[in-house]
Amino acid sequence: MDKQRYERPLIKKLESNMPNKFGTRTEYLPKTHIDDVAVTELADKYGSPLFVLSEKTLRSNIRNAKKAFETRYPKVQFAWSYKTNYNDAVCRVLHQEGSWAEVVSGFEYDKALNNGVEGSKILFNGPDKTDDDLKKAITNESIIHIDHLDEFYAIKEIAGNLNKDVNVAIRVNMDTGVYPMWDRFGFNFENGQAWDVLNRIMRSDIMTLVGLHTHIGTFMLSPNAYAVAAGKLAELAIGIKEKFDHEVSYIDMGGGFASNNTLKGAYLPGTDISPSINDFAEAITSALISSNFEHDKLPLLILETGRALVDDAGYLIGSVLSNKRLSDGRRSTILDVGVNILFTSFWYDHKITPAQPFTQYTEDTVLYGPLCMNIDIIRDHISLPLLNKGDKVVIHNVGAYNMTQWMQFITLRPKIVLIDIEGNTHIIREDEKLQNLLDVEKVPDHLKDFEL
Amino acid sequence: MNINKNIAVSDSGFVFNSTTGESFSVNPIGVEIIEMLKQEKTIEEINQNIAERYNADLVTIDKDVSDFIDLLKQYSLIENQDAA
Numbered sequence A: 001m002d003k004q005r006y007e008r009p010l011i012k013k014l015e016s017n018m019p020n021k022f023g024t025r026t027e028y029l030p031k032t033h034i035d036d037v038a039v040t041e042l043a044d045k046y047g048s049p050l051f052v053l054s055e056k057t058l059r060s061n062i063r064n065a066k067k068a069f070e071t072r073y074p075k076v077q078f079a080w081s082y083k084t085n086y087n088d089a090v091c092r093v094l095h096q097e098g099s100w101a102e103v104v105s106g107f108e109y110d111k112a113l114n115n116g117v118e119g120s121k122i123l124f125n126g127p128d129k130t131d132d133d134l135k136k137a138i139t140n141e142s143i144i145h146i147d148h149l150d151e152f153y154a155i156k157e158i159a160g161n162l163n164k165d166v167n168v169a170i171r172v173n174m175d176t177g178v179y180p181m182w183d184r185f186g187f188n189f190e191n192g193q194a195w196d197v198l199n200r201i202m203r204s205d206i207m208t209l210v211g212l213h214t215h216i217g218t219f220m221l222s223p224n225a226y227a228v229a230a231g232k233l234a235e236l237a238i239g240i241k242e243k244f245d246h247e248v249s250y251i252d253m254g255g256g257f258a259s260n261n262t263l264k265g266a267y268l269p270g271t272d273i274s275p276s277i278n279d280f281a282e283a284i285t286s287a288l289i290s291s292n293f294e295h296d297k298l299p300l301l302i303l304e305t306g307r308a309l310v311d312d313a314g315y316l317i318g319s320v321l322s323n324k325r326l327s328d329g330r331r332s333t334i335l336d337v338g339v340n341i342l343f344t345s346f347w348y349d350h351k352i353t354p355a356q357p358f359t360q361y362t363e364d365t366v367l368y369g370p371l372c373m374n375i376d377i378i379r380d381h382i383s384l385p386l387l388n389k390g391d392k393v394v395i396h397n398v399g400a401y402n403m404t405q406w407m408q409f410i411t412l413r414p415k416i417v418l419i420d421i422e423g424n425t426h427i428i429r430e431d432e433k434l435q436n437l438l439d440v441e442k443v444p445d446h447l448k449d450f451e452l
Numbered sequence B: 001m002n003i004n005k006n007i008a009v010s011d012s013g014f015v016f017n018s019t020t021g022e023s024f025s026v027n028p029i030g031v032e033i034i035e036m037l038k039q040e041k042t043i044e045e046i047n048q049n050i051a052e053r054y055n056a057d058l059v060t061i062d063k064d065v066s067d068f069i070d071l072l073k074q075y076s077l078i079e080n081q082d083a084a
């Protein structure tokens, strides 16, 4: 006779002030497959923890985003925000879908070039561009988004020395009614800084002002803030036309659209409160269309959307290492996934689903990572079905920022696997090996030998 | 180790403590363990019984059952006159 499926015994106190949930099934189903590939198979074949990316979701996200804007506005261009996820395979999916590259360092710039992006389709943002970076960008005819006046002067000098014209835009920061205001990057709109640098650029014969850029924040929940920002950039562009009879070719609204993650402390899940890409598209395009641009002279609209395109294409598979009981009686479960590879657990309550069938019984659980550190908490409060040692869990919406901000700390970083449209799996980044670290470490001669 | 006399357990896993008015929900395997405790089975007997019928090893079962019994104690559902 076959034995019954084991579930560990559970007793849960029913709180008198809460609806009696006893007997009602938990809402969600196990996440047994990602794009028709079994989670357990992925873990067996590639190990645990494991990052998994869905090419299907990624392509469908960028196509939806393009559609949202292109159905509302005549000229739209997406530029992939490298920092969000600069794994080459991810970048190339987006480049295949027509996205340019948006980079914020010499390293990211080289990565974009290496991926085959033409220099003129790389937008170079950020406050940290070295003289060498600027030289390279000017030589390759990339567009430099000027962040501060020191950079303006550096560009002027370098372009002068190279005797090469350079296409520039400025990053503008502004009050959009959203706080805190991101005023540390670029030039302020309200206090006239933006006009000050625009005047200098227009007077320079080696720089051509091709665009105006802003990035008003990240994980923005207010489409209206984008309407305000688009309106202010339009006002600047029209002012430039009036003053210098010069038309900027694009307005770049940056990134920042919220993904479906749930911010810590939010009362409702992100799936309920995050505006859709259509809401953002509507706000931005109506602001531009209703501004004073002549009808046939609307500038190209550039978007540097990051997390909203890649977050839900990424999953992290982990395994249960142990179940424990804390001194106050709460259940705690230790996973093999630490905050060192799941940076976003500091600000999101990630959705976490078991990968195998479970019953309706759930337990309030604290989910810890494996690091010997107090901060290593993946979820400080989650109601989960009963998990056993070795069970797999799937952490959702991890495609943005984790695979770039992860740290090699205590453990080595895991593999990343891409599931293609046909359901084939590809390793797109190998797991880190001890040798990778030894390759960059150096031991001075006098420290080579010791006796214990 | 005895289940408190004032505890009512339904087959569906609803546990009511008439002394304190507290109620609890217990999953089916938990109900079985409470029933076995009522029949004054020892922990070893309980573990053995579960291992024979469920697909889990004795080590896991032993760990989970003792954790469960600790919680029963914490919720004062077990009279602990012969405290170990």
Ligand SMILES: Cc1ncc(COP(=O)(O)O)c(C=O)c1O
Pocket: A081, A084, A102, A125, A215, A217, A218, A219, A254, A255, A256, A257, A304, A305, A306, A307, A308, A400
């Ligand atoms: C200049 C710029 N563009 C785009 C992005 C992408 O933002 P998000 O991932 O919030 O869409 C960022 C992220 O901080 C950024 O700094």
